[in-house]
Amino acid sequence: MQCFIGVLLLSGYTVVPRRRMYWSLDQDVRNEAVAKAMSRNRFDEILRYFHPADNENLPEGDRFGKVRTMLTMLNERWMLYRPQNKELSIDESMIPYFGRHGAKQHIHGKPIRFGFKMWPLTTSTAYLIQAVPYQGASTGKTIPELGMGGSVVMDLISELPRSTKYNLYFDNLFTSLSLMDRLTKEGFGATGTLRSSRTEKAPIIDQKVMSKKVRGSFDYMQDKLSGCLMVRWHDNSVVTVLSNCHSIKPIETFAQEMMTSFYSFMFVMTYWLVTYTAQAQSxxxxxxxxxxxxxxxxxxxxxxxxxxxxxxxxxxxxxxxxxxxxxxxxxxxxxxxxxxxxxxxxxxxxxxxxxxxxxxxxxxxxxxxxxxxxxxxxxxxxxxxxxxxxxxxxxxxxxxxxxxxxxxxxxxxxxxxxxxxxxxxxxxxxxxxxxxxxxxxxxxxxxxxxxxxxxxxxxxxxxxxxxxxxxxxxxxxxxxxxxxxxxxxxxxxxATLNPNCLLTTDPASTKPTLTYGSYTGQILDPEAICQRTLNSSKSYMCKTWGFYNDNPPSGDKVCSEIYCYSPGTQYCSSAFSSEGMVCDAAMRCKSGKCLPDSSAPTNIDSKCVYGDQKILEIQSQGFYNTCQVFLSKNNTSVCYQSSINQRCCSSCKHYYTGRIGCEYGDRSVDCINPKYSKDLICPKYKDYLCCGSCSDYVGKRSNLPGDIDLVANAPELSLPPNVTDTFYAMSYHGQVRGQE
Known part of the structure; x- marks a missing residue:
């Protein structure tokens, strides 16, 4: 059961559209902690029979009777482990629910319009101390003279120790003069916005008159008996605040200071609501x-x-x-x-x-x-x-x-x-x-x-x-x-948007249903990536291993960046790899990693994922053409050179013999020169230079090594510098917030 409760708690922090996604095989939604703690079927079975109440002893008239025991236990635990913050906020929040229930509420204009309304008491760090569900206008007035809002406040703070001086902050739904008097008598500080209809004819400038004064204008009055201070202030609109824990000094700035204090602690509640709302909504x-x-x-x-x-x-x-x-x-x-x-x-x-x-x-x-x-x-x-x-x-x-x-x-x-x-x-x-x-x-x-x-x-x-x-x-x-x-x-x-913004969707709006396997464009092709990034058809992917930490261009090494030839230079520059690009057999790039993907080709050599480099340039020979042309003009011994083999991996693969030490046959064209017989060449060169043509040679005991000297026909080739000080990243900028 502890694992079950833990999964429920975790689901409030790590939200996915559907509960079963926690056990999904898709890495972007799977939660390893949940999947390892409990199987999906076990969780579903417990949830099916989870019932925290005794139906034979449900409280009469309580619309939340079936969860009342659990709510009471949670409130006890929240209160027991509360931090020692003295600044507390009270507000209302909604738990989204679209089914049928007698306590379901509808609040027009709120981000969450349908669901269960809760009255939460939180600290300035957004720790939840108490939460009471709202059952309807006919319930909750436990203290008639304070009305529903005042009754909610007194209920929420009923378990707080009176030995500590707490300062409460709430909005005009709760604030009244009678509530402020009650809180003062019980030793609580309180600050809240006040509706103009609840001023009880206090001698303060009328709201309509104040609205015509310049912004920053204010008026105040103080009750000598209770010490409560009422301030009416012209901000963006006219705001009335009631407080029993603020003074009128310094008179030049006290109104703004009071509002700043009020807003700073009510922001905690707003942030808590915004966070929950954003988690609950799609x-x-x-x-x-x-x-x-x-x-x-x-x-x-x-x-x-x-x-x-x-x-x-x-x-x-x-x-x-x-x-x-x-x-x-x-x-x-x-x-x-x-x-x-x-x-x-x-x-x-x-x-x-x-x-x-x-x-x-x-x-x-x-x-x-x-x-x-x-x-x-x-x-x-x-x-x-x-x-x-x-x-x-x-x-x-x-x-x-x-x-x-x-x-x-x-x-x-x-x-x-x-x-x-x-x-x-x-x-x-x-x-x-x-x-x-x-x-x-x-x-x-x-x-x-x-x-x-x-x-x-x-x-x-x-x-x-x-x-x-x-x-x-x-x-x-x-x-x-x-x-x-x-x-x-x-x-x-x-949280500041119009309720219809981002929450209502036109049926005509579409979302691409694309998979990497079904995509037939060019963005996944490394050659196209290079040509488009450098805006030149002459660019191509550089495949020398030196660019990829002296490893073949494959796996994780190509899933963040690839290197592209910069036309007109001797350099290769880095470019962003594409998500979904094939990176090995049955694997594609995903978030910088080469991961299994059933849509990727399976017949791929990990050492030659992308085939030959599109163009092979050998400056010392003035050669600028394909690998196939280069090998046709030279014997296969050029494949012994790493600088050629790495860039011509596909073409060289056709000549691969599989014999250790003789992977690409003879290293000299003279091994098959008709001027020289095998008896003359093979005794001396069969193990290295002529390992291919002499592979089946069996010499006679009387034969001695010839005095002819052969040389390899594939000299080491130099490459252009393989790192450039230029990389193709882009910069962004946006306007200052609200700037036109």
């Missing part, structure tokens, strides 16, 4: 994705020009759509990392439009770089275009995102990959972002990053390696997940 952000014509042009370059214009464009868009599905799928994979922090959020496509032209006019681009544009200018132009097209009213998206073929220039120069408004989700004017469509996995990273900005997250700190880092390196260990700080930003921002 959010969906519906995006209107647009692709400009400059992206289409990059795909047209790969379509044969012999086809008609319309056919070429149709084929280009067909390939583009494959990659967009991959990108959106990977964006959702990145957002699924929020599950470990108790948040469920997915991105759906409200609509996808491939534009026939470009939003950015020619006169808006950089004079020195016609394909470049300032990120500030680009986002403003996109904002204006969305408004001019009336897209928000026509489409009802949560955010609009432009995938562009233009090179964005911002604070990071040409390495800027995206730009977005911060904290503007569901805003009809500013819920927008733009990102370069680089046709590789980095597009998914930058898109998720910019959507993160729109959802309210700022950049991570200088040491951050998560998705919201201002600059990502292919080797960053955490680039597949959002940090805890970003999750906190998301949760706090979501």
């Amino acid at each position: 959010y969906v952000a519906e995006g209107y994705f647009l692709v400009d014509d400059k992206v289409v042009q990059s795909y047209l370059a790969a379509v044969p020009e012999t086809l008609t214009k319309d056919v070429r464009r149709a084929k280009a868009i067909e390939e583009l759509n494959k990659d967009i599905d991959y990108v959106i799928n990977e964006v959702n994979q990145l957002f699924s990392s929020l599950l470990t922090n108790g948040l469920t959020l997915e991105i759906r496509v409200r609509k996808l439009d491939v534009l026939p032209g470009n939003i950015f006019p020619a006169n808006a681009t950089l004079s020195t770089v016609p394909s470049g544009i300032s990120s500030d200018v680009a986002l403003k132009l996109f904002d204006n275009w969305v408004l001019a097209q009336n897209l928000y009213n026509l489409t009802k998206f949560d955010f609009a995102f432009l995938l562009t073929g233009f090179d964005l220039y911002g604070s990071a120069g040409s390495f800027t990959a995206g730009y977005a408004h911060v904290g503007k989700m569901c805003d009809p004017k500013l819920a927008t972002g733009i990102g370069e469509f680089s046709r590789n996995y980095f597009t998914a990273l930058s898109t998720a990053h910019e959507i993160g900005h729109i959802l309210g997250s700022e950049h991570g700190g200088p040491a951050s390696t998560n998705i919201m880092s201002s600059q990502l390196d292919p080797t960053d260990a955490n680039r597949w997940s959002f940090s805890g700080c970003s999750v906190t930003d998301f949760k706090e921002y979501m």
